[in-house]
Amino acid sequence: MAEVSWICKRTVVSTKPVEAGKFCPLSVLDRIMEHNHVRVVLYYRCPKERKAGESIRMLRESLAELLSAYPIVTGRLLKTAEGHWMIKCNDAGVRMVEARAKGSVDKWLQNFDREKELNLVHWEPMFHKLYFWSTFYVQLTEFEEGGLAIGLSCGHLLSDPICVTIFIKAWADMTLNGKMVTPPLFHRLPRRRQCNETTNPQPFPELINYYKSTLEKPVPVVQAKQTTIKIAFGDEMVRSCIAMSHAPGSPDEPSPTPFQALAGLFWVGISKIKGLKNGLITMSICLDMRKVLGLDKGFFGNCMVYNQVPGDGIEEYELSKAANAIREVVDTMDAEGIMNLIEWMEGKADQFSCLMNGYDLICVNLEHVDSYSAIFEDNFKPIHASYYIEPTVGEGMILVLPSPLAKGSFSRVVMITLPEDEAINLLEDKLIQQFSPTILMMADKKHTTANSDP
Amino acid sequence: MLQSLITHSTTQKISLLESNFWITLLTSSPSFKMPQRSPEFSGSVKLKYVKLGYQYLVNHFLTFLLVPVIAGILLELIRLGPDEIATLWKSLQFDFIQILCSSYLIIFISTLYFVSRPRPVYLVDYACYKPPVTCRVPFSCFMEHSRLILSTEPKSVEFQMRILERSGLGEETCLPPAIHYIPPAPSMEAARKEAEMVIFSAVDTLFKKTGLEAKDVDILIVNCSLFSPTPSLTAMVINKYKMRGDIKSFNLSGMGCSAGMISINLARDLLQSYPNSIAVVVSTEIITPNYYQGKERSMLLPNCLFRMGGAAIFLSNRRSDSIRAKYRLLHVVRTHKGADDKAYRCVFEEEDPEGKSGISLSKDLMAIAGEALKSNITTIGPLVLPASEQLLFLISLMGRKFFNPKWKPYIPDFKQAFDHFCIHAGGRAVIDELQKNLQLSAEHVEASRMTLHRFGNTSSSSLWYELSYIEAKGRMRKGNRVWQIAFGSGFKCNSAVWKCIKSIEIPTDGPWSDCIDRYPVDIPEVVKL
Numbered sequence: 001m002a003e004v005s006w007i008c009k010r011t012v013v014s015t016k017p018v019e020a021g022k023f024c025p026l027s028v029l030d031r032i033m034e035h036n037h038v039r040v041v042l043y044y045r046c047p048k049e050r051k052a053g054e055s056i057r058m059l060r061e062s063l064a065e066l067l068s069a070y071p072i073v074t075g076r077l078l079k080t081a082e083g084h085w086m087i088k089c090n091d092a093g094v095r096m097v098e099a100r101a102k103g104s105v106d107k108w109l110q111n112f113d114r115e116k117e118l119n120l121v122h123w124e125p126m127f128h129k130l131y132f133w134s135t136f137y138v139q140l141t142e143f144e145e146g147g148l149a150i151g152l153s154c155g156h157l158l159s160d161p162i163c164v165t166i167f168i169k170a171w172a173d174m175t176l177n178g179k180m181v182t183p184p185l186f187h188r189l190p191r192r193r194q195c196n197e198t199t200n201p202q203p204f205p206e207l208i209n210y211y212k213s214t215l216e217k218p219v220p221v222v223q224a225k226q227t228t229i230k231i232a233f234g235d236e237m238v239r240s241c242i243a244m245s246h247a248p249g250s251p252d253e254p255s256p257t258p259f260q261a262l263a264g265l266f267w268v269g270i271s272k273i274k275g276l277k278n279g280l281i282t283m284s285i286c287l288d289m290r291k292v293l294g295l296d297k298g299f300f301g302n303c304m305v306y307n308q309v310p311g312d313g314i315e316e317y318e319l320s321k322a323a324n325a326i327r328e329v330v331d332t333m334d335a336e337g338i339m340n341l342i343e344w345m346e347g348k349a350d351q352f353s354c355l356m357n358g359y360d361l362i363c364v365n366l367e368h369v370d371s372y373s374a375i376f377e378d379n380f381k382p383i384h385a386s387y388y389i390e391p392t393v394g395e396g397m398i399l400v401l402p403s404p405l406a407k408g409s410f411s412r413v414v415m416i417t418l419p420e421d422e423a424i425n426l427l428e429d430k431l432i433q434q435f436s437p438t439i440l441m442m443a444d445k446k447h448t449t450a451n452s453d454p
Numbered sequence: 455m456l457q458s459l460i461t462h463s464t465t466q467k468i469s470l471l472e473s474n475f476w477i478t479l480l481t482s483s484p485s486f487k488m489p490q491r492s493p494e495f496s497g498s499v500k501l502k503y504v505k506l507g508y509q510y511l512v513n514h515f516l517t518f519l520l521v522p523v524i525a526g527i528l529l530e531l532i533r534l535g536p537d538e539i540a541t542l543w544k545s546l547q548f549d550f551i552q553i554l555c556s557s558y559l560i561i562f563i564s565t566l567y568f569v570s571r572p573r574p575v576y577l578v579d580y581a582c583y584k585p586p587v588t589c590r591v592p593f594s595c596f597m598e599h600s601r602l603i604l605s606t607e608p609k610s611v612e613f614q615m616r617i618l619e620r621s622g623l624g625e626e627t628c629l630p631p632a633i634h635y636i637p638p639a640p641s642m643e644a645a646r647k648e649a650e651m652v653i654f655s656a657v658d659t660l661f662k663k664t665g666l667e668a669k670d671v672d673i674l675i676v677n678c679s680l681f682s683p684t685p686s687l688t689a690m691v692i693n694k695y696k697m698r699g700d701i702k703s704f705n706l707s708g709m710g711c712s713a714g715m716i717s718i719n720l721a722r723d724l725l726q727s728y729p730n731s732i733a734v735v736v737s738t739e740i741i742t743p744n745y746y747q748g749k750e751r752s753m754l755l756p757n758c759l760f761r762m763g764g765a766a767i768f769l770s771n772r773r774s775d776s777i778r779a780k781y782r783l784l785h786v787v788r789t790h791k792g793a794d795d796k797a798y799r800c801v802f803e804e805e806d807p808e809g810k811s812g813i814s815l816s817k818d819l820m821a822i823a824g825e826a827l828k829s830n831i832t833t834i835g836p837l838v839l840p841a842s843e844q845l846l847f848l849i850s851l852m853g854r855k856f857f858n859p860k861w862k863p864y865i866p867d868f869k870q871a872f873d874h875f876c877i878h879a880g881g882r883a884v885i886d887e888l889q890k891n892l893q894l895s896a897e898h899v900e901a902s903r904m905t906l907h908r909f910g911n912t913s914s915s916s917l918w919y920e921l922s923y924i925e926a927k928g929r930m931r932k933g934n935r936v937w938q939i940a941f942g943s944g945f946k947c948n949s950a951v952w953k954c955i956k957s958i959e960i961p962t963d964g965p966w967s968d969c970i971d972r973y974p975v976d977i978p979e980v981v982k983l
Binding site: 091092132 | 592593595601635
């Protein structure tokens with residue numbers, strides 16, 4: 001018995017027409033993510049007197065209003081003369097699916113898994129005639145007994161999860177107040193200022209090497225069925241994890257951030273589950289570079305960079321070494337290095353046909369993503385937020401997300417995607433258990449077929 | 455009054471004579487083409503003044519006749535002197551009975567005249583429906599939907615794209631919500647919802663604008679060609695606004711895009727029978743049930759052109775409304791070419807070989823429209839053209855008949871009869887044809903072209919959007935005459951002539967209020983998609 005049933009699918013267009021002949025180029029960081037897509041689900045409670053369909057209608061109208069400021073979202077993919085992707089702003093709109101779900105949103109959140117959650121966010125893989133393929137999909141699901149789920153999916157070519165969250169926040173501002181707090185900015189990534197010839201042109205080759213090696217790999221094939229679990233760590237638990245990750249005997253070194261501590265914890269844990277004996281599994285971290293590059297908050301596009309963290313020589317239970325290794329890599333990713341990388345990538349004339357996060361264990365830092373301030377109606381904050389970066393075909397993916405509690409707290413929510421049996425084993429691991437986290441979403445127990453994408 | 459009586463009888467006499475000749479003349483050229491005037495003839499400035507002088511002379515002929523007569527009488531009176539006039543007056547023997555009978559006769563004749571005069575029909579105000587911006591359909595969205603729905607018929611999709619590129623529509627036309635779904639969901643409930651949305655919005659705006667109350671409406675006419683549920687749309691309006699039990703309601707369906715003029719005609723006739731009455735006419739077209747989902751090319755055209763729209767019009771024959779009324783109805787002329795088989799079948803609703811129903815447009819549509827227009831012009835010409843044009847035409851006719859058949863036929867200049875033209879925005883081709891045949895300038899057809907661009911073909915209500923455009927541009931002056939022409943299935947050509955009786959300020963609300971500053975726009979021949 002299907003819990004989520006479709007009402008209809010339609011296209012939402014902006015309220016103001018786009019002038020003809022507008023094109024938006026995509027940066028190298030955008031184009032490298034061609035084979036990925038992002039899915040976000042936000043859950044809300046609704047006022048009791050709300051009639052069926054009213055929330056959806058209200059949101060649809062405010063989305064149409066918002067899209068007038070985002071011609072790139074309503075455009076379609078086209079290839080430039082050089083063979084790179086770009087967006088033609090042809091005012092074609094975004095697809096919207098309206099659906100209905102049984103029960104209430106709270107009941108749903110007590111008993112849901114990856115498969116059920118992905119039913120709340122519609123996605124259509126790129127089809128042959130790309131000019132008619134919408135890059136953004138919105139799904140609005142009303143719960144019969146109260147509540148609303150907003151699902152947004154988009155090609156990673158256009159935006160990363162942080163950008164998607166900014167878009168949702170702008171939508172919330174538009175619905176609540178009729179105007180955006182942070183209007184979007186569409187511009188190129190910053191360029192390196194012309195400097196002396198004498199300086200070393202590539203001071204940080206590791207980053208470029210990592211990208212180089214990834215680009216040369218073929219697109220991997222999906223192997224074992226993956227599942228996602230969601231774990232919440234309270235403020236106290238994260239603090240104790242940080243304390244544990246802090247290398248003893250080096251009080252001058254800065255304390256690991258919650259991301260570094262949790263990433264280190266799961267790195268160690270997952271390596272153990274996978275049965276690695278010498279050292280930890282290769283992990284890549286993915287960080288937001290907006291602050292590093294000095295970009296404005298409204299920047300629209302991809303700005304997350306991956307880098308590898310070497311795991312050799314770290315034994316299991318050596319949490320502090322793991323966290324330290326991560327911190328070292330984070331520190332090397334500065335503006336200079338990123339701009340070098342961008343320059344190098346732009347120099348590569350061929351297209352990027354790799355899958356960026358398809359090999360190693362990936363750990364993405366989304367802890368400062370602003371999803372809980374996307375308030376569509378007074379006094380109704382999101383009660384839950386889920387993020388997915390698909391497809392997950394590598395060793396696994398860890399997303400460190402903020403928690404719904406007060407800002408400034410160290411509590412975090414972690415979403416981990418692993419092959420099914422590994423996920424179940426991870427939950428029972430002693431190292432994880434000692435922090436007594438709350439399990440928000442369990443692994444899919446049933447062996448059913450994968451989500452059917454229309 | 456005397457002058458108009460004489461003009462009327464003159465035109466009556468010559469109209470019969472003329473109509474046959476007009477038909478012969480206008481059908482002489484195969485596709486109603488305007489014969490080219492030789493350049494030196496029309497380029498001469500001196501001739502222009504001769505023409506103006508001639509027009510002034512003929513149109514005010516009676517004034518010119520009467521002036522010397524009155525002058526003569528005055529001179530005679532002055533010459534006679536007051537004493538002589540007094541003696542003349544006393545010599546007339548007036549009997550009391552004679553005076554009484556004469557005055558009784560005069561009073562009787564004048565009463566008979568006033569009573570038998572047709573009641574004037576005033577258009578107090580009208581309101582056009584402005585679709586919500588969320589129903590907007592840009593070209594790219596329309597083409598995408600078409601591609602997704604007709605994925606197995608790329609040729610039909612290509613055809614639709616070519617039509618859309620050349621259609622003259624803009625990016626802000628609107629389709630009802632049910633058509634935005636993939637695939638479209640045209641249920642009866644959705645059609646009713648659209649009808650409620652359009653009609654109630656237009657009627658609410660009309661009531662608010664004019665201060666009219668629902669209980670005061672005596673006659674209600676709704677015309678919607680393709681959607682005709684039971685109970686009728688008229689009953690829907692009466693139910694929503696709780697109108698009176700003795701209201702005279704009429705629902706016209708199946709009459710095509712010219713049904714708006716038919717409704718006005720019906721309202722006028724009813725207002726002759728019922729004194730002191732108010733009539734509300736609602737013209738609309740409900741798109742939801744008629745979105746063709748098959749692949750026949752002749753039936754895909756309406757999908758590309760028809761858009762959501764509606765208008766509500768407040769007509770009255772009450773004297774108290776004559777002060778605030780904007781227009782007065784002068785003439786309504788209806789011509790029907792249904793007797794001809796080709797005309798009857800040229801806009802035909804039928805099922806395609808796959809059983810999907812749609813409206814098929816035949817390839818002779820323009821030719822038949824031309825024929826219908828000729829008939830309409832033939833009838834309306836004598837009613838509206840000034841005497842100078844009619845005389846010229848008569849002379850040219852006589853000349854061709856009796857002297858030299860090689861004389862160029864004279865096409866009367868309708869621009870002298872009317873100040874504004876509202877041509878049904880049926881499609882770019884219709885407007886182009888009429889502009890060419892009636893020799894109208896770009897400004898005359900601007901209202902029609904811009905309505906087609908902004909609102910698409912809204913069927914019977916498009917004439918009201920065009921009138922609204924002219925008012926929004928501030929071009930309507932008191933005393934201006936407007937000609938509204940509509941074509942429709944059948945094949946019919948109906949037109950109405952209105953006279954502006956009040957100076958009209960530029961409206962602050964209305965369908966054009968937020969975009970009139972952007973118009974007129976230059977509409978390219980082909981929009982590249």
